[in-house]
Amino acid sequence: MANFTLNINGKNKEVDVDPNTPMLWVLRDHLKLVGTKYGCGIAQCGACTVHLGDNAVRSCQLPVSVVGEQKITTIEGLSENADHPVQKAWLEVDVPQCGYCQAGQIMTASALLKQNPNPSDPEIETAMNGNICRCGTYTRIKKAVKMAATIEADS
Numbered sequence: 162m163a164n165f166t167l168n169i170n171g172k173n174k175e176v177d178v179d180p181n182t183p184m185l186w187v188l189r190d191h192l193k194l195v196g197t198k199y200g201c202g203i204a205q206c207g208a209c210t211v212h213l214g215d216n217a218v219r220s221c222q223l224p225v226s227v228v229g230e231q232k233i234t235t236i237e238g239l240s241e242n243a244d245h246p247v248q249k250a251w252l253e254v255d256v257p258q259c260g261y262c263q264a265g266q267i268m269t270a271s272a273l274l275k276q277n278p279n280p281s282d283p284e285i286e287t288a289m290n291g292n293i294c295r296c297g298t299y300t301r302i303k304k305a306v307k308m309a310a311t312i313e314a315d316s
């Protein structure tokens with residue numbers, strides 16, 4: 162066990178865990194931030210996606226010991242009032258079906274738009290490609306990412 166001070170959603174959080182513990186379990190089990198989901202555990206589905214700095218990463222494959230002082234953002238910290246452009250677009254398009262994959266989808270989409278505010282269709286497809294949705298909401302996801310880009314541009 163070791164003690165880590167982590168910057169999660171803008172606040173310092175201390176945890177005492179095995180250094181190999183994936184961030185997914187630190188978030189869910191130790192910090193009770195259960196918006197980040199467990200899907201496959203092997204970096205294949207994207208359900209566990211969070212931001213490490215400005216990048217979308219798979220928290221199931223991110224050992225707590227490599228995070229250091231880098232900022233982690235989870236779906237709970239993406240915006241104060243669920244009013245991030247991606248969240249607004251997701252609501253407007255009514256993207257989710259069962260909802261299980263959607264936190265990961267939103268975190269991947271928001272990282273994409275931070276790095277590329279006006280992505281082309283192929284760029285959206287490439288960025289979202291690793292996020293699996295068993296309900297098949299892909300068409301709505303793409304529509305919402307495009308809408309979020311216009312909301313971002315207006316705000």
Ligand code: FES
Pocket residue numbers: 198199200201202203204205206207208209210219220221222
């Ligand atoms: S749970 Fe991490 S990618 Fe599937």
Ligand code: FES
Pocket residue numbers: 257258259260261262263293294295296297298
């Ligand atoms: S909305 Fe059900 S898995 Fe994506």
